[in-house]
Amino acid sequence: xxxxxxxxxxxxxxxxxxxxxxxxxxxxxxxxxxxxxxxxxxxxxxxxxxxxxxxxxxxxxxxxxxxxxxxxxxxxxxxxxxxxxxxxxxxxxxxxxxxxxxxxxxxxxxxxxxxxxxxxxxxxxxxxxxxxxxxxxxxxxxxxxxxxxxxxxxxxxxxxxxxxxxxxxxxxxxxxxxxxxxxxxxxxxxxxxxxxxxxxxxxxxxxxxxxxxxxxxxxxxxxxxxxxxxxxxxxxxxxxxxxxxxxxxxxxxxxxx
Amino acid sequence: xxxxxxxxxxxxxxxxxxxxxxxxxxxxxxxxxxxxxxxxxxxxxxxxxxxxxxxxxxxxxxxxxxxxxxxxxxxxxxxxxxxxxxxxxxxxxxxxxxxxxxxxxxxxxxxxxxxxxxxxxxxxxxxxxxxxxxxxxxxxxxxxxxxxxxxxxxxxxxxxxxxxxxxxxxxxxxxxxxxxxxxxxxxxxxxxxxxxxxxxxxxxxxxxxxxxxxxxxxxxxxxxxxxxxxxxxxxxxxxxxxxxxxxxxxxxxxxxxxxxxxxxxxxxxxxxxxxxxxxxxxxxxxxxxxxxxxxxxxxxxxxxxxxxxxxxxxxxxxxxxxxxxxxxxxxxxxxxxxxxxxxxxxxxxxxxxxxxxxxxxxxxxxxxxxxxxxxxxxxxxxxxxxxxxxxxxxxxxxxxxxxxxxxxxxxxxxx
Numbered sequence: 001x002x003x004x005x006x007x008x009x010x011x012x013x014x015x016x017x018x019x020x021x022x023x024x025x026x027x028x029x030x031x032x033x034x035x036x037x038x039x040x041x042x043x044x045x046x047x048x049x050x051x052x053x054x055x056x057x058x059x060x061x062x063x064x065x066x067x068x069x070x071x072x073x074x075x076x077x078x079x080x081x082x083x084x085x086x087x088x089x090x091x092x093x094x095x096x097x098x099x100x101x102x103x104x105x106x107x108x109x110x111x112x113x114x115x116x117x118x119x120x121x122x123x124x125x126x127x128x129x130x131x132x133x134x135x136x137x138x139x140x141x142x143x144x145x146x147x148x149x150x151x152x153x154x155x156x157x158x159x160x161x162x163x164x165x166x167x168x169x170x171x172x173x174x175x176x177x178x179x180x181x182x183x184x185x186x187x188x189x190x191x192x193x194x195x196x197x198x199x200x201x202x203x204x205x206x207x208x209x210x211x212x213x214x215x216x217x218x219x220x221x222x223x224x225x226x227x228x229x230x231x232x233x234x235x236x237x238x239x240x241x242x243x244x245x246x247x248x249x250x251x252x253x254x255x256x257x
Numbered sequence: 258x259x260x261x262x263x264x265x266x267x268x269x270x271x272x273x274x275x276x277x278x279x280x281x282x283x284x285x286x287x288x289x290x291x292x293x294x295x296x297x298x299x300x301x302x303x304x305x306x307x308x309x310x311x312x313x314x315x316x317x318x319x320x321x322x323x324x325x326x327x328x329x330x331x332x333x334x335x336x337x338x339x340x341x342x343x344x345x346x347x348x349x350x351x352x353x354x355x356x357x358x359x360x361x362x363x364x365x366x367x368x369x370x371x372x373x374x375x376x377x378x379x380x381x382x383x384x385x386x387x388x389x390x391x392x393x394x395x396x397x398x399x400x401x402x403x404x405x406x407x408x409x410x411x412x413x414x415x416x417x418x419x420x421x422x423x424x425x426x427x428x429x430x431x432x433x434x435x436x437x438x439x440x441x442x443x444x445x446x447x448x449x450x451x452x453x454x455x456x457x458x459x460x461x462x463x464x465x466x467x468x469x470x471x472x473x474x475x476x477x478x479x480x481x482x483x484x485x486x487x488x489x490x491x492x493x494x495x496x497x498x499x500x501x502x503x504x505x506x507x508x509x510x511x512x513x514x515x516x517x518x519x520x521x522x523x524x525x526x527x528x529x530x531x532x533x534x535x536x537x538x539x540x541x542x543x544x545x546x547x548x549x550x551x552x553x554x555x556x557x558x559x560x561x562x563x564x565x566x567x568x569x570x571x572x573x574x575x576x577x578x579x580x581x582x583x584x585x586x587x588x589x590x591x592x593x594x595x596x597x598x599x600x601x602x603x604x605x606x607x608x609x610x611x612x613x614x615x616x617x618x619x620x621x622x623x624x625x626x627x628x629x630x631x632x633x634x635x636x637x638x639x640x641x642x643x644x645x646x647x648x649x650x651x652x653x654x655x656x657x658x659x660x661x662x663x664x665x666x667x668x669x670x671x672x
Contacts, residue, residue, distance in 0.1 A: 083589045090587020115586035
């Protein structure tokens with residue numbers, strides 16, 4: 001089991017984000033300072049409108065803070081141009097979305113290869129294929145490389161999305177409500193996958209509004225009204241393996257009865 | 258450094274092209290329908306220009322069939338009591354004029370006086386109405402005409418006003434059928450003529466008269482024995498070269514004004530038709546028609562281009578999420594723009610290729626129905642290709658830029 005190292009992957013210093021929607025100024029994030037160390041598994045919780053999604057967009061370099069600093073892997077992201085942000089996302093970040101966001105009518109392996117298309121310098125097609133297959137195997141779908149998303153279950157689709165997030169060996173995987181569209185058992189399986197990845201050293205930041213899901217993380221940050229309300233180590237961390245075993249046991253009991 | 262440049266200028270566009278190609282293949286039917294606009298446009302341009310060129314060549318060959326460097330001098334218009342009888346009717350052009358032109362105008366190679374009439378000719382128990390031309394032996398050379406059998410009458414025949422005739426293939430066929438007409442006798446106004454030669458086929462002439470349906474006899478015979486005319490209808494004058502046509506025409510003009518004692522300011526009592534001028538005029542007209550046909554077809558090419566833009570815009574909207582995903586995983590604006598631009602260019606080039614084939618096919622087909630061969634020029638194919646490429650770029654750039662400018666956060670949430 002790896003321990004979070006001292007050098008932080010993410011450093012937020014007094015980050016503010018305001019939107020102008022017509023006449024009204026929306027202050028989505030109102031001064032957040034946060035450090036996330038290498039190898040950590042952080043759940044960001046909060047009700048809708050708490051600013052967690054905006055914070056996630058900033059962490060994912062899809063959006064720029066209005067003020068404050070964001071250091072990703074020691075590099076200040078504030079003030080970088082669109083293309084530089086794209087390069088940063090490609091090299092250092094992996095995204096997992098609630099709605100999977102796989103390309104339709106495109107095979108699993110082609111979906112996983114997608115980020116490598118945009119890597120500088122270019123990766124040869126053979127290497128792309130090999131790395132994509134390895135990533136698919138890591139999420140347990142090595143045998144489904146040729147399947148299209150509509151031939152796969154929700155859990156499998158999310159696994160492909162996770163493989164896509166991993167394929168460029170990012171510093172950080174960002175997951176936005178990754179279990180929002182999945183049933184409870186599949187959700188636990190996906191959390192198990194995240195836990196396994198985390199244990200192999202990958203830093204994970206996950207946004208969720210479900211306490212149950214958050215309880216698989218190492219650390220829980222709760223947001224409200226654009227501020228960090230609480231930020232604490234998760235003492236009662238659940239292990240997905242145990243939960244699945246318990247679920248299976250309950251299932252057996254139910255079918256015996 | 259060079260390798261990086263090679264990557265970004267060659268390899269990456271190739272890779273992007275692969276992505277674009279996959280996207281087009283995923284929507285095969287739509288891609289084909291979109292390309293159809295360009296197929297029709299390019300096909301129409303290629304076919305229209307081919308048909309226009311073919312028509313031009315056909316007309317030019319008809320003008321050339323008049324003869325080499327030909328000036329035709331017509332007698333003037335006869336006016337009697339206010340009635341104009343038209344060119345060639347006035348009794349102003351004489352054999353002496355013809356002789357003077359041949360003798361005095363420097364650039365003239367040959368002169369053939371022409372008498373023309375229509376007569377009922379009888380032979381082999383059949384009769385046929387045909388045009389009877391009185392000419393000199395130089396006529397065939399002037400008109401660039403070959404014989405398929407026999408030999409042309411000679412100057413001696415002209416001097417003797419011999420009763421010999423050269424027959425057109427159509428007239429021969431009407432009178433003799435498959436029998437060789439050479440050596441047979443044909444009666445014109447009850448005068449028997451011996452057929453000494455058969456003309457090759459020349460087809461319809463300018464204005465649609467059938468050049469294969471005629472009888473050519475010495476002009477002296479025509480004047481003395483057939484029409485009784487003392488004057489000529491026209492003179493066929495051959496000039497040494499195309500460049501000397503204008504000079505020769507002026508010289509003939511001056512000579513005839515002098516011979517006919519026309520006071521300055523008085524109208525000419527004859528008319529000169531310059532073959533080169535006719536050729537130039539007809540050539541210009543057919544070029545204009547070709548251009549017109551081509552530009553009408555070109556408009557359908559523009560319509561096809563708008564079709565591509567339309568589908569690309571739909572495609573960008575429809576694939577907003579895909580664009581969002583690509584941007585999120587690291588695609589730069591340029592990558593996205595290139596992808597959609599290549600899709601548009603691929604569509605239009607695909608349409609252009611098929612269109613060229615369709616155009617060649619269509620012009621072949623037109624040739625079958627129109628009775629002349631359409632000429633598919635390399636120029637029009639190259640032009641159609643470059644235009645369809647340009648259309649792909651022009652109509653693809655707006656949707657492509659729109660795609661590249663999408664905000665990934667909104668694009669990822671797009672339903």
